Amino acid sequence: MYGPAMTDTDDLLPIGLEDRLPAEARKATHAMRAALGAMDSHGYDRVRPPLIEFERSLAGRMDGVQTRRLFRFVDPESLRTLALRSDMTPQVGRIASTGLADAPRPLRLCYAGDVATITADQLDPARQRLQLGAELIGADTVAAASEIVMLAVEAVEATGARGISVDFTLPDLVDVLAADAFALAEDRIDAVRRELDTKDAGGLVAAGGEAYLPLIHAAGSLGDALAKLRELDGGGTLATRIEALETIADRIGARARVTLDPTERHGFEYQSWFGFTIYADGARGALGRGGTYWIKGSDEAATGFSLYLDALLPALEGREPAATVFLPLGHDPSVAARLREEAWRTVAALEESDDPRALGCSHRLDGSEPVAL
Numbered sequence: 001m002y003g004p005a006m007t008d009t010d011d012l013l014p015i016g017l018e019d020r021l022p023a024e025a026r027k028a029t030h031a032m033r034a035a036l037g038a039m040d041s042h043g044y045d046r047v048r049p050p051l052i053e054f055e056r057s058l059a060g061r062m063d064g065v066q067t068r069r070l071f072r073f074v075d076p077e078s079l080r081t082l083a084l085r086s087d088m089t090p091q092v093g094r095i096a097s098t099g100l101a102d103a104p105r106p107l108r109l110c111y112a113g114d115v116a117t118i119t120a121d122q123l124d125p126a127r128q129r130l131q132l133g134a135e136l137i138g139a140d141t142v143a144a145a146s147e148i149v150m151l152a153v154e155a156v157e158a159t160g161a162r163g164i165s166v167d168f169t170l171p172d173l174v175d176v177l178a179a180d181a182f183a184l185a186e187d188r189i190d191a192v193r194r195e196l197d198t199k200d201a202g203g204l205v206a207a208g209g210e211a212y213l214p215l216i217h218a219a220g221s222l223g224d225a226l227a228k229l230r231e232l233d234g235g236g237t238l239a240t241r242i243e244a245l246e247t248i249a250d251r252i253g254a255r256a257r258v259t260l261d262p263t264e265r266h267g268f269e270y271q272s273w274f275g276f277t278i279y280a281d282g283a284r285g286a287l288g289r290g291g292t293y294w295i296k297g298s299d300e301a302a303t304g305f306s307l308y309l310d311a312l313l314p315a316l317e318g319r320e321p322a323a324t325v326f327l328p329l330g331h332d333p334s335v336a337a338r339l340r341e342e343a344w345r346t347v348a349a350l351e352e353s354d355d356p357r358a359l360g361c362s363h364r365l366d367g368s369e370p371v372a373l
Helices: 022-041 055-060 089-097 142-158 173-178 186-197 201-206 210-216 222-232 239-252 333-341
Strands: 052-054 072-074 081-084 107-116 128-137 165-169 257-260 271-279 288-295 300-308 324-327 345-348 363-366 369-372
Touching (some): 022 107, 022 128, 022 142, 052 055, 055 081, 055 089, 089 107, 089 288, 089 300, 128 142, 142 165, 142 239, 142 271, 142 288, 142 300, 165 239, 173 186, 173 210, 186 210, 201 210, 210 222, 222 239, 222 257, 239 257, 239 271, 271 300, 333 345, 333 363
Parallel strands (some): 165 257, 324 345, 324 363
Antiparallel strands (some): 052 081, 072 081, 107 128, 165 271, 271 288, 288 300, 363 369
16 A cells, blocks of 8 residues: 655645556556457558647547647647547548558557547547557448447456446438428528437427427337337338347457437547447446448448547556566576566665565565565
8 A cells, every 4th residue: 555645735636636556556457458459350450650740630520629628739740730639530541541551441540548628528528548449440330330349349358357238329400301301491500410419309309300209219128119110110211220230249249238319419529420439337337339430531331439448447457567576686586587578577685785575565585486475
């Protein structure tokens, strides 16, 4: 345990930012490596975009990127506005459209890194988060969506999380229905979409969307929700989407609980026909989201997901460090090197008075072998 210390006001962190001390940092690092390992095993190559880019590039690749949430400043070299990334997905889109424009499609990429925003989300006070995810560039088919959802489940499983559930949504549902079965004037669509998102029946009627009222109740377990969608879809407008959701759910099988909230829009500002949110027992809210989308500029279809590991850490068991060997003064460096190759941690004495137990060691080097303390 670490004891309290006197803190100067200059040492306090801004609201929404926090340190990860050794136990939490160890847990986060293990979870990140495990999730990235799951993505790598499915052929997703890691990319590492820069922390800062031109604001126009970050804001121009995806719909829904809010520049007012970006930390912005002027580059003294180019005199153009730079921004600190708030989401790595647009950066992966830029990489796919430029440096990897000629790479064979579908292109499978994954990533991990910190992102930051000026203002926190209403449901999450953090302004800096560890984001990792995968993008399948060049496809937004049912097969692509099935692969991405299953990969997200496997990545969360790899971290040690349990009780995983996936909530599907249809981000363009109102647009599809407004163009056919439940006709709406174009100037009414945004209002109806907004009231459905908040599940406000009165507001929905006032917005001219009375015909959309059944959608408020078409949420829950996938089977029940799809049955309600079929009931209101007399003309078969949603038949292909319903079939697609069933196909994706079949791919997941019993590895996660699957639900549907067909009108959920929060966090799906740039998704097209399909979106999903992933949860796990003990986690603080949603672990992440994903779905199908278009990369602006290159007009290329893609499917992907992002996870935010900070929300998952409370659900994970603490990880003890590897057994640690105290190396007394005058120890043989070659023996210490051999132990590290065998996955031991070593802590070398700097003074005769160093206490191995106080330094967190479980063993002490005695000649050429570690001995338990």
